Amino acid sequence: xxxxxxxxxxxxxxxxxxxxxxxxxxxxxxxxxxxxxxxxxxxxxxxxxxxxxxxxxxxxxxxxxxxxxxxxxxxxxxxxxxxxxxxxxxxxxxxxxxxxxxxxxxxxxxxxxxxxxxxxxxxxxxxxxxxxxxxxxxxxxxxxxxxxxxxxxxxxxxxxxxxxxxxxxxxxxxxxxxxxxxxxxxxxxxxxxxxxxxxxxxxxxxxxxxxxxxxxxxxxxxxxxxxxxxxxxxxxxxxxxxxxxxxxxxxxxxxxxxxxxxxxxxxxxxxxxxx
Amino acid sequence: xxxxxxxxxxxxxxxxxxxxxxxxxxxxxxxxxxxxxxxxxxxxxxxxxxxxxxxxxxxxxxxxxxxxxxxxxxxxxxxxxxxxxxxxxxxxxxxxxxxxxxxxxxxxxxxxxxxxxxxxxxxxxxxxxxxxxxxxxxxxxxxxxxxxxxxxxxxxxxxxxxxxxxxxxxxxxxxxxxxxxxxxxxxxxxxxxxxxxxxxxxxxxxxxxxxxxxxxxxxxxxxxxxxxxxxxxxxxxxxxxxxxxxxxxxxxxxxxxxxxxxxxxxxxxxxxxxxxxxxxxxxxxxxxxxxxxxxxxxxxxxxxxxxxxxxxxxxxxxxxxxxxxxxxxxxxxxxxxxxxxxxxxxxxxxxxxxxxxxxxxxxxxxxxxxxxxxxxxxxxxxxxxxxxxxxxxxxxxxxxxxxxxxxxxxxxxxxxxxxxxxxxxxxxxxxxxxxxxxxxxxxxxxxxxxxxxxxxxxxxxxxxxxxxxxxxxxxxxxxxxxxxxxxxxxxxxxxxxxxxxxxxxxxxxxxxxxxxxxxxxxxxxxxxxxxxxxxxxxxxxxxxxxxxxxxxxxxxxxxxxxxxxx
Numbered sequence: 001x002x003x004x005x006x007x008x009x010x011x012x013x014x015x016x017x018x019x020x021x022x023x024x025x026x027x028x029x030x031x032x033x034x035x036x037x038x039x040x041x042x043x044x045x046x047x048x049x050x051x052x053x054x055x056x057x058x059x060x061x062x063x064x065x066x067x068x069x070x071x072x073x074x075x076x077x078x079x080x081x082x083x084x085x086x087x088x089x090x091x092x093x094x095x096x097x098x099x100x101x102x103x104x105x106x107x108x109x110x111x112x113x114x115x116x117x118x119x120x121x122x123x124x125x126x127x128x129x130x131x132x133x134x135x136x137x138x139x140x141x142x143x144x145x146x147x148x149x150x151x152x153x154x155x156x157x158x159x160x161x162x163x164x165x166x167x168x169x170x171x172x173x174x175x176x177x178x179x180x181x182x183x184x185x186x187x188x189x190x191x192x193x194x195x196x197x198x199x200x201x202x203x204x205x206x207x208x209x210x211x212x213x214x215x216x217x218x219x220x221x222x223x224x225x226x227x228x229x230x231x232x233x234x235x236x237x238x239x240x241x242x243x244x245x246x247x248x249x250x251x252x253x254x255x256x257x258x259x260x261x262x263x264x265x266x267x268x269x270x271x272x273x274x275x
Numbered sequence: 276x277x278x279x280x281x282x283x284x285x286x287x288x289x290x291x292x293x294x295x296x297x298x299x300x301x302x303x304x305x306x307x308x309x310x311x312x313x314x315x316x317x318x319x320x321x322x323x324x325x326x327x328x329x330x331x332x333x334x335x336x337x338x339x340x341x342x343x344x345x346x347x348x349x350x351x352x353x354x355x356x357x358x359x360x361x362x363x364x365x366x367x368x369x370x371x372x373x374x375x376x377x378x379x380x381x382x383x384x385x386x387x388x389x390x391x392x393x394x395x396x397x398x399x400x401x402x403x404x405x406x407x408x409x410x411x412x413x414x415x416x417x418x419x420x421x422x423x424x425x426x427x428x429x430x431x432x433x434x435x436x437x438x439x440x441x442x443x444x445x446x447x448x449x450x451x452x453x454x455x456x457x458x459x460x461x462x463x464x465x466x467x468x469x470x471x472x473x474x475x476x477x478x479x480x481x482x483x484x485x486x487x488x489x490x491x492x493x494x495x496x497x498x499x500x501x502x503x504x505x506x507x508x509x510x511x512x513x514x515x516x517x518x519x520x521x522x523x524x525x526x527x528x529x530x531x532x533x534x535x536x537x538x539x540x541x542x543x544x545x546x547x548x549x550x551x552x553x554x555x556x557x558x559x560x561x562x563x564x565x566x567x568x569x570x571x572x573x574x575x576x577x578x579x580x581x582x583x584x585x586x587x588x589x590x591x592x593x594x595x596x597x598x599x600x601x602x603x604x605x606x607x608x609x610x611x612x613x614x615x616x617x618x619x620x621x622x623x624x625x626x627x628x629x630x631x632x633x634x635x636x637x638x639x640x641x642x643x644x645x646x647x648x649x650x651x652x653x654x655x656x657x658x659x660x661x662x663x664x665x666x667x668x669x670x671x672x673x674x675x676x677x678x679x680x681x682x683x684x685x686x687x688x689x690x691x692x693x694x695x696x697x698x699x700x701x702x703x704x705x706x707x708x709x710x711x712x713x714x715x716x717x718x719x720x721x722x723x724x725x726x727x728x729x730x731x732x733x734x735x736x737x738x739x740x741x742x743x744x745x746x747x748x749x750x751x752x753x754x755x756x757x758x759x760x761x762x763x764x765x766x767x768x769x770x771x772x773x774x775x776x777x778x779x780x781x782x783x784x785x786x787x788x789x790x791x792x793x794x795x796x797x798x799x800x801x802x803x804x805x806x807x808x809x810x811x812x813x814x815x816x817x818x819x820x821x822x823x824x825x826x827x828x829x830x831x832x833x834x835x836x837x838x839x840x841x
Contacts, residue, residue, distance in 0.1 A: 142350035144605065 001066045001087070002059035004034075006052040008071035014042030015095070016051060018079040021069065023062035023086025023105060034058065062086045063105070069094075074114065080107045083124070096133070099126045102150070115159060121169070122148040127155075134159035134178070137171050147171070147188065151234075160197070163190045166207065170234050182209045185255060191233045195263075203248050204255035210238060214263045222247035222257060224270045231258050243267055276770060277302045277315035280737065283325035284744050286706050288715040289728030293707045294744045299325060301735040304770035308731055322743040323764055326710050327727050328387030328736030330717040333506075333542050333577050334658040335589055336377050337391045337405035337416070339398040340618040343608045344371040344587045344659070348622055351587065362782050370586040370659040378410035379779050380665055385738025385763035387785075388718070388726050391416040392455055392506060392542065393591045395612040396423075397816070399449040400823055406787050407829035411773050413726075413736075415788035417506050418449060419591050421456035421488060422463040424481075424614040424813070425806060430491035431483040438491065439498045440794035440802040446499075448822045450789035450831070453503035453721075454496055457591040459488040461510050462617045465594035474510055474523045485510050486527045493528045493538050499792050500836035502722025504538050504575070512546045512595050518560035521547040522567055525574050532573030540720060543579025543657035545639040551694075554602075554631050558694035559638045565645030568652070575720050576646070577653040580639035580670050581632065582662025583683075585624045590660065593617030614813045625662070627683075633691035635661075636683070641695065643674055644702045649711040650719070667713075668760035674704040676753035706744045722837070723788075735770035738763045786832035793836065 004026060017040040020026075026034055035049035048054070059065040063085035073079070073094040080088050081100040090098070093111040101120040108127045115133030118126050120140055132154045137147035138161060146165035157175035161183055168188045179197035182190050185204040195213035202219060210233055222245040230240045242258040259267065278301040285297040300310040335341050345352075345368065352367035357376050359365040366376030381389055389409075394402040394416040402416050420426050420442065429438035442454065460478035461471040469479040474486050489507065496505050509524045511517035525541060532538045541547070550560040568574055590596060593609055596619025600607035608620040625632040639661065646652040654674070658664035672679045677700075684698060692698055704712070718727025725734040742759035749756045762777030773781045794802075810818045825831045 140350050140353060142348055142606075 018076040022083035023065040027062040131156035138164035205253035210258040283320035330388040338402040374408040387736035410782040415452035417455035418451035421459040440798040443792040443794040459485040545579040561641035577655040579657035633687040637695035637697040672753040672757040675749035679753035737767040739765035
């Protein structure tokens with residue numbers, strides 16, 4: 001796999017559009033051509049050479065290209081947007097919209113990612129070895145379809161509205177999720193190894209949310225179904241036991257919540273409602 | 276500045292010029308007999324198609340409901356945007372583009388006059404704000420009267436003169452152009468929890484039927500001498516079996532016609548030409564409507580063609596939008612405008628595989644093809660209800676080529692093909708008929724004598740398309756037609772080049788037309804204090820603040836009524 005190393009020169013004063021930084025765009029170009037590519041910095045068109053130093057070599061095929069981004073990329077957004085193949089490794093904190101509408105390939109973030117990670121993605125893998133911001137795997141504002149496929153793995157914590165409008169695919173969170181995880185979810189799977197915030201799965205119509213840690217409460221619009229000893233996420237067996245809730249009945253939904261029994265003694269009163 | 280457009284093939288139906296090689300001379304924004312060739316800028320448009328600038332009489336481009344559409348559809352914007360250039364501002368929007376973008380895109384299509392067909396009088400300040408910001412094209416707006424309390428009460432009491440005085444006062448106060456009627460009585464009934472199912476059903480609380488409203492407004496329109504006939508969006512829009520209501524609406528005003536002059540313009544008729552009893556049995560009755568229009572001279576229509584894809588429906592017909600929302604269960608916005616009208620906005624995706632949408636697609640084209648006289652049927656998509664106006668070239672190619680239609684038709688559900696007549700229609704529009712339907716006829720029905728033709732004295736609004744009408748056979752090379760009409764080679768507005776080779780090169784301010792209506796002074800003296808008194812009871816604004824001064828318009832172009840009031 002050919003490696004291409006881009007290092008950001010200095011923290012820019014205004015945001016940078018990173019849409020151009022995908023294997024699809026950079027494959028088949030020489031280093032000089034890459035340096036001459038244009039992108040937006042604030043409202044100005046600038047050459048990549050003004051923003052990055054580039055080393056290494058490119059590949060002719062996007063799937064053979066590995067882009068390594070170095071430095072503080074918190075002002076750079078849309079990295080890996082609409083990528084379909086190849087690999088991007090980001091060493092450092094990164095801005096919003098990483099992997100926006102991506103359909104394939106791999107993105108690894110060795111640092112924290114900002115909000116809207118994997119927004120509208122339909123395939124591929126995003127791995128974050130840090131925390132991620134709000135609305136991971138959601139859809140663009142106003143659309144009624146979030147993530148449609150692929151896998152997002154966040155080792156740390158994530159912000160609010162995890163998997164908003166999500167339709168398919170899997171999101172795994174190693175840490176905690178903030179409020180409204182799985183809001184308006186229509187399919188797919190969310191796995192939270194830590195705690196989840198309030199209003200879990202609000203207005204969800206389908207899909208599955210598994211929480212191993214504590215949840216403050218379950219919305220009254222979810223019915224308890226049974227207690228299960230274990231469940232599966234992406235084929236892996238997860239040891240329970242779990243309370244299984246279904247809802248959100250205000251939306252006529254058939255989503256499933258799997259909530260750890262051991263970590264949530266305050267939900268014991270719902271057991272009385274198991275039919 | 277003087278220009279000479281040389282060697283183009285001119286299509287100018289108003290002057291009966293059909294694809295003749297002819298030079299067009301332009302001086303001071305007007306078309307003139309000839310110019311001094313040594314001083315004028317000569318532009319060689321050899322073998323290209325030269326037409327008058329397009330005139331669109333029904334396109335929702337400005338106003339509060341358009342803005343609601345923009346506000347609640349961010350997903351409509353992010354995939355379709357314009358980057359700013361030397362003359363162009365940046366902008367966003369596919370089905371509801373931002374104001375500047377609207378002007379640019381119309382100019383690129385070769386359109387130079389666009390009328391906003393529905394503005395609630397109370398919110399017309401906003402409409403004018405947006406119209407002011409739409410560059411290049413000339414425009415105007417039609418205030419809504421079909422559910423106005425004052426109008427309904429005056430007509431119920433038989434006080435037509437008073438009604439005319441009220442409308443005259445309102446029209447010139449808010450700088451409106453024509454009387455728009457949307458779902459007469461139905462919107463008001465719905466606001467009180469009722470419905471008007473039939474053309475002869477009484478509107479609850481008002482004691483008046485849609486028939487009386489429409490007839491009354493046709494009479495008022497004549498008394499005021501407005502240049503455009505009343506612009507009607509009929510009752511029962513979008514309801515299966517509604518073609519009967521449509522025919523009844525048209526027939527109701529037949530006796531009010533005098534001579535050949537149309538007294539009613541029925542808009543986006545595609546939505547009002549359904550047979551069947553429900554959405555499973557919906558079928559095309561465009562033949563019935565077309566037959567009526569062919570036999571009667573008092574009516575003009577526009578088609579409201581549907582384009583497959585994502586768009587936003589917006590209309591002053593609040594009840595219809597609610598019905599649509601109950602079908603789609605997506606987003607819905609509703610707006611109530613005090614005692615004047617209502618409005619609703621719902622996004623929709625028209626899909627080829629959907630039986631109802633496929634039938635709708637066929638009906639629009641059937642209407643355009645079955646009505647023989649292109650002077651009385653106009654091409655619109657009811658932007659953005661049927662689809663964005665940027666898709667007009669696609670509609671042109673469908674009308675000009677059976678092959679193009681059949682390509683879409685064969686991908687539609689079998690049942691939709693069976694329940695429509697489109698497959699049996701062989702007619703294909705010529706460039707001449709297309710120019711009538713999109714320019715000459717629309718300018719004529721709007722009463723714009725300076726628009727829609729290239730005769731001496733007309734405004735120098737010209738569109739040049741890079742297509743040779745003598746060599747290209749549109750029925751085979753429909754793709755060339757679509758490409759050519761998508762990007763005008765040259766658009767001139769008032770003698771200034773605004774589009775060159777599909778790119779905006781200048782963005783002048785367009786005029787805003789309005790009609791300086793008057794009613795007899797003695798009637799107005801009685802009516803206006805009466806209205807003022809009710810104003811204090813019903814409205815949230817002061818009477819004095821209702822008035823929009825002429826200076827508010829970026830480029831005001833008042834038009835005098837056709838004949839003295841009386």
